[in-house]
Amino acid sequence: DGGITQSPKYLFRKEGQNVTLSCEQNLNHDAMYWYRQDPGQGLRLIYYSQIVNDFQKGDIAEGYSVSREKKESFPLTVTSAQKNPTAFYLCASSIRAGGDDYGYTFGSGTRLTVV
């Protein structure tokens, strides 16, 4: 079955650590996205990539980094510079940038908690 897979489902980070969230899709979608979700704030865009080896900052990119070395994969690293990383992180993909063919397909999310 085609889909988008995020792992792990739950992740715990100690203060000062970098952690990487995985996102893999087998939908042959060109574009991929990372969103952060906090209670009452909807979805906020961290980074997005329209094509391999290219990505753009979203609204809240500070403290995060990404790479897009393969079409299928778009990992997100939460660095120690992100002061309030506890949140629910969602990865999404779309056939092409813009999402005007049935929008985005979302993964099931990763819950990151600072301990």
Added chain:
Amino acid sequence: GESVGLHLPTLSVQEGDNSIINCAYSNSASDYFIWYKQESGKGPQFIIDIRSNMDKRQGQRVTVLLNKTVKHLSLQIAATQPGDSAVYFCAEKRGTPLVFGKGTRLSVIA
């Protein structure tokens, strides 16, 4: 489950009633709109979409209405069921990427 919408607007409806969830969008140039449903602890799922050259689109038990004059989008759910309980987001396309609204929590009373 995941608490993704502790402070969201909430709509409570009786099981079997119709639900109407509203969304205001900001950009008159937006040409494509989508409604998503997000259940607790899961990622959003596509429900229905509509392009700006349409006023209404129907799916299975759902209808989306678009009023471009007042920049308003609504999602109507017929015969609401307990499984419809979730947070509902609208999204608009004005360039790349999509812009998401903050969401409305639908609570179905059995």
